[in-house]
Every structure is written in C-alpha cells, then in structure tokens.
Amino acid sequence: MVTASAHPEGCGCPRGSAREAHRQAVTAFAALRDRLAVGEGLPAALAHSTGASRQWVSDELTQAARTVAERGREAGAAWLSRVWRPVTAAVWVLVGVLAITQLVTALVGDGWTSARTAGLVAALLSGVLLTAAGWWHRARGGALAVLIGEDNRLSTSRTVAVWWVLFTGYAVLTLALERVGGAAGELRLRRSAALLAVVATGCLVAVVARLVVANRIRAQRTQKVPAERARAADLLTDDAGRGSFTDTQYVLLNAAAGAFGCVALVREPHRLPGLPWGLAVLTGVSALTYLAAKYAEGGRPMVLSVVRVREAGDLDGPIRTGDDIEIRGSGFVPPGAMAPDRLARTVVRIGAVHVHVPLVPVAGGFTNPADTVLTVPVPAEVEPGRTEVQVITASGAESNRYSIDVLD
Numbered sequence: 033m034v035t036a037s038a039h040p041e042g043c044g045c046p047r048g049s050a051r052e053a054h055r056q057a058v059t060a061f062a063a064l065r066d067r068l069a070v071g072e073g074l075p076a077a078l079a080h081s082t083g084a085s086r087q088w089v090s091d092e093l094t095q096a097a098r099t100v101a102e103r104g105r106e107a108g109a110a111w112l113s114r115v116w117r118p119v120t121a122a123v124w125v126l127v128g129v130l131a132i133t134q135l136v137t138a139l140v141g142d143g144w145t146s147a148r149t150a151g152l153v154a155a156l157l158s159g160v161l162l163t164a165a166g167w168w169h170r171a172r173g174g175a176l177a178v179l180i181g182e183d184n185r186l187s188t189s190r191t192v193a194v195w196w197v198l199f200t201g202y203a204v205l206t207l208a209l210e211r212v213g214g215a216a217g218e219l220r221l222r223r224s225a226a227l228l229a230v231v232a233t234g235c236l237v238a239v240v241a242r243l244v245v246a247n248r249i250r251a252q253r254t255q256k257v258p259a260e261r262a263r264a265a266d267l268l269t270d271d272a273g274r275g276s277f278t279d280t281q282y283v284l285l286n287a288a289a290g291a292f293g294c295v296a297l298v299r300e301p302h303r304l305p306g307l308p309w310g311l312a313v314l315t316g317v318s319a320l321t322y323l324a325a326k327y328a329e330g331g332r333p334m335v336l337s338v339v340r341v342r343e344a345g346d347l348d349g350p351i352r353t354g355d356d357i358e359i360r361g362s363g364f365v366p367p368g369a370m371a372p373d374r375l376a377r378t379v380v381r382i383g384a385v386h387v388h389v390p391l392v393p394v395a396g397g398f399t400n401p402a403d404t405v406l407t408v409p410v411p412a413e414v415e416p417g418r419t420e421v422q423v424i425t426a427s428g429a430e431s432n433r434y435s436i437d438v439l440d
Contacts, residue, residue, distance in 0.1 A: 054107035057100045061372065064096055069393040083354075083409055090376075090390035097372030097391075104371075108184070108261035116166045116174020123166075123175065127159045147301035150209035154202055176262065181242075184258045186266035188279045189322070192286045193238040196231045199290060203297055203304055210302060224304040226312040230289060233312075237319045244326050254330035255366035255427035257374055270329075272367035278325035285318040333363035333423050333431035341407060352439045353412045358405060359423060361431065365403040369426040375401055377426040380408045382438075383419040387411060416440040 067073050068089045078085040131152055138144045166174030173180055178194060181187040248254035256271065267283055270276045289311050296305035341356035342348060351357060364378065378389040378401045387408045392400035400407050406423065416438050423431040 050103070050106040050110035054100070054103040057103040061093075061096045061100045065093060065372075065393045065398075066395050068093065069395050086390050086392065089393065090388075093372060093391045093393060094376040094388075097376055101371065101373035104260045111261050112173045113171050115176065116170040119174045119176055120163050120166045123159050123162050127155045130155050146210060147206075150206045151301055153209050154205040157205065158198070158202055173262065180262050182258075183256050183271070184260070184262060185271070186262045186264065187238070187241075188267050188282060189234075189238040189241040191267055192282065193234040195286070195290060196234040199293060200227065200231050206297075206301060207304060223306045226307040226309050227293060227305060229312050230286075230307060230315050233316055233319050234286070237323060240323060241326050244323065248327075248330065252332050252429045255333075255363065255369075255425060255429045256330075257366050257369045257427050259368060270367055272370070276325075278322050282318050282322040285315055289315050330367075331363055332429055333361065333425050335359055335361040335421060335423055335431045335434040337361075338421050338434055338436050350439050351410060351436055353410050353414055353416070356407055356409050357421075357436070358407050359421060359434075360405055361423070362404055363429075363431075364401055364406055364423055364425060366425055366427040366429070372398070374426040378406065379424040380406060381420075381422040381424060382408075382410060383414050385411055385413045386424075410438060414438055 064073075074085055075088065078088050134148045134152055138148060162175050169175075169177040176186075179186050179191050181190065245254060245256070249256055259266075259271075265273065268275060268280045270279070289307060292311060293305045293307060296307070337360045338351075339358050339360070340349070340351045341358050359380065365375065369375065372391065375398060376388070376391055380387045380389060387410075389401045389406050389408055391398055392407070418435060419438055420433040420435050422433050425431075
C-alpha cells in the first residue's frame with residue numbers, strides 16, 4: 033500500500049514535507065499498480081476467480097489512489113502558500129530591470145528626465161501594490177490568486193485581461209505623476225481609443241468565458257475536473273495538458289500587441305500609448321476565436337452501444353446477470369481526469385444498481401476505464417428484463433440512457 037512520508041508535519045524542509053509525501057505516495061502507487069498488473073500480491077483464495085480477483089485489485093488500487101490524491105491536495109495547498117514569495121521577487125526583479133534600463137538610457141541619451149522619474153515611481157508604486165496584494169492573498173498564491181480559475185488552473189482569459197489592466201494602469205499612473213511633477217502629460221482618448229478597446233475586449237472575454245464555461249458545466253455539455261495545482265503551461269494547453277491552438281493564438285497575439293504598446297510607451301512616455309486599429313481588430317478576432325472554442329469544447333459522455341464480453345471458448349449468447357458488458361461510446365474520461373482517483377470515480381448505472389467501474393492495471397497505466405470503452409460486470413441485483421445503462425463520469429456528468437435486455 034501507499035506509505036506516508038517520513039517527514040513530520042511542519043518539519044521546515046525547503047520544499048515542504050507535503051511535496052515529499054506526495055512524491056513517495058506516487059512512487060508507492062506506481063509500484064503497487066505494476067505488481068498487481070502482473071499478478072503479484074494477489075491472495076491465493078482469489079486466484080481462481082477472475083471477477084473476485086479483479087474486484088480486489090480494483091479496491092486496493094482505489095484505496096491507494098485516494099491516498100495519492102490526498103497527498104496531492106496537501107502538496108498543492110503547500111505550493112500555493114509558498115509560491116507568493118518567488119512571484120513577489122519576480123515583480124521586484126522587473127522593477128529593478130526597469131530602473132537599470134532607465135539609468136543606462138539616461139547615461140547614453142538625453143539625461144535623466146521627468147518622464148523617467150515618473151515611470152520609475154509608477155513602477156515602485158505598482159510593485160508595492162502587487163506586493164501588498166500578494167501578502168494579503170499569500171495562502172492562495174499571492175499575486176497569482178487573481179489568475180487562478182475555479183478549476184485550480186491558470187486562466188488564459190484572466191491572464192490576458194490582467195496584463196492589459198496592469199499595462200494601462202501603469203501608463204495612466206505615469207502620466208499622472210508627470211503632471212504632478214509639472215510636465216505636460218497627454219491623455220487623449222481619441223488617440224488611445226484602440227488601446228482602450230483592446231482592454232475592454234480582454235476584460236469582456238474574461239467575464240464571458242467564465243459565464244460560458246459555468247453554464248455549459250451546469251447543462252452537462254462540458255466536463256471539468258480540478259487540477260492539483262496551477263502551472264504556467266495551463267495558459268497554452270487544455271485541461272488534459274495537450275497544446276491548445278485557440279489558447280496559444282490568444283496569448284501570442286495579445287503578447288505581440290502588448291509588446292507594441294510597451295514600445296509606444298517607451299518612445300513617448302508623456303502620452304497614453306496608442307495602438308493601430310488593425311492590431312486592435314486582430315486581437316478582437318483572436319478573442320472571438322477563443323470564445324467560440326470555449327463554447328464548442330467538451331461534450332457530454334455518450335453511450336453508443338453495449339455488448340456482452342465473450343471470453344475465449346465461451347458461446348455467444350444474451351446478456352445475463354454475472355456477465356461482463358462492454359460499453360462503447362465517447363467522453364467517459366474527462367480531460368484532466370487520468371489520475372487513478374478520478375478514474376475510480378467512474379460509475380455505470382444499470383437499472384437501479386450503481387456499479388463502480390473496476391480499475392484494470394497494466395504496466396504504466398490502466399486499460400479500464402478508458403475514454404471510449406468501459407467494462408463492468410452485471411451484478412446479481414439487476415432485475416432481469418429491459419433495463420437502462422447510463423455512465424456517470426468523474427466530473428459528475430451523466431450520459432444518455434441505453435436500453436439492454438438482461439436475462440436471468
């Protein structure tokens with residue numbers, strides 16, 4: 033079985049006892065799964081019963097998987113409470129880079145100006161505000177808290193929106209400080225209309241994307257399971273960790289537009305930076321593509337057919353209680369639900385009986401459950417006659433009902 037970490041709670045290890053406990057739990061689970069996959073450790077009393085041995089193996093793996101999941105949640109919470117420090121340090125590194133850059137350009141250029149003073153002071157104030165916000169939300173990742181969605185992943189739409197809000201807020205703060213210092217900072221809305229449109233689009237996309245995903249989850253048209261913790265790769269991938277075209281194009285095009293805005297602000301620090309309308313339209317098309325993908329992604333689990341499993345040498349026949357059935361369809365394993373504890377939550381409702389899909393291990397993974405095929409036994413509690421089969425996935429989504437005939 034999975035062993036607990038040898039580190040006591042609160043030992044003060046650099047990486048934390050929770051992370052070490054999770055690593056040990058994962059290692060022990062992998063070893064247990066691979067042993068059971070080749071039949072090692074199976075009780076002798078169950079060796080001659082395929083159904084009983086499969087159920088025992090599944091129960092052992094499910095219990096071990098729950099321990100791994102618990103250690104993973106502890107490690108994720110410890111990571112969140114720890115990451116706010118490096119994030120805050122990164123903010124001040126950026127402030128330091130800005131200060132050094134301004135000093136170098138002042139030495140080789142036209143000297144120190146009021147615009148440089150205003151920009152540096154604005155950066156210092158922004159750093160102080162972000163540091164204060166990070167400390168206030170230090171248990172939720174510090175400054176990253178606003179970027180983490182309800183599924184415990186970094187949200188692409190929130191990240192883009194926050195970037196534009198921070199950039200525009202820094203530019204406006206710089207202009208305000210220039211005016212305080214007596215310089216004539218210009219704030220012309222007509223000139224900066226494209227920038228403001230991009231900011232408004234980014235904020236609107238963040239709100240609409242959250243609304244679309246929430247409504248689709250409630251309507252069981254999208255399946256979502258929470259991640260153990262947020263990762264930078266979440267910005268460019270889907271829930272399963274695969275590269276996402278729509279997320280990537282949205283981030284890259286907004287990053288390019290942001291780089292253009294930074295250059296415009298550096299060249300004319302006394303003005304609110306303006307963006308070409310062509311660039312604003314391009315980011316708008318990118319946003320529409322991103323939202324369209326959010327509306328179209330995912331789907332309900334779907335049962336297409338149910339057949340009786342025939343072992344080698346068996347005769348063909350109808351489905352009877354005690355037989356194994358193979359449920360064919362799609363969407364049985366939601367994206368991001370490949371962890372053993374999530375797989376163990378897959379349930380098949382046969383009539384009024386809920387049958388937990390057994391975990392069938394192989395070296396390095398599982399053959400059951402799979403995204404397109406589930407194999408479960410028909411328990412004796414199922415009443416003979418016409419009955420319905422329905423799959424309930426780890427996300428809680430229910431499939432369509434498929435009718436089968438069960439004989440006694």
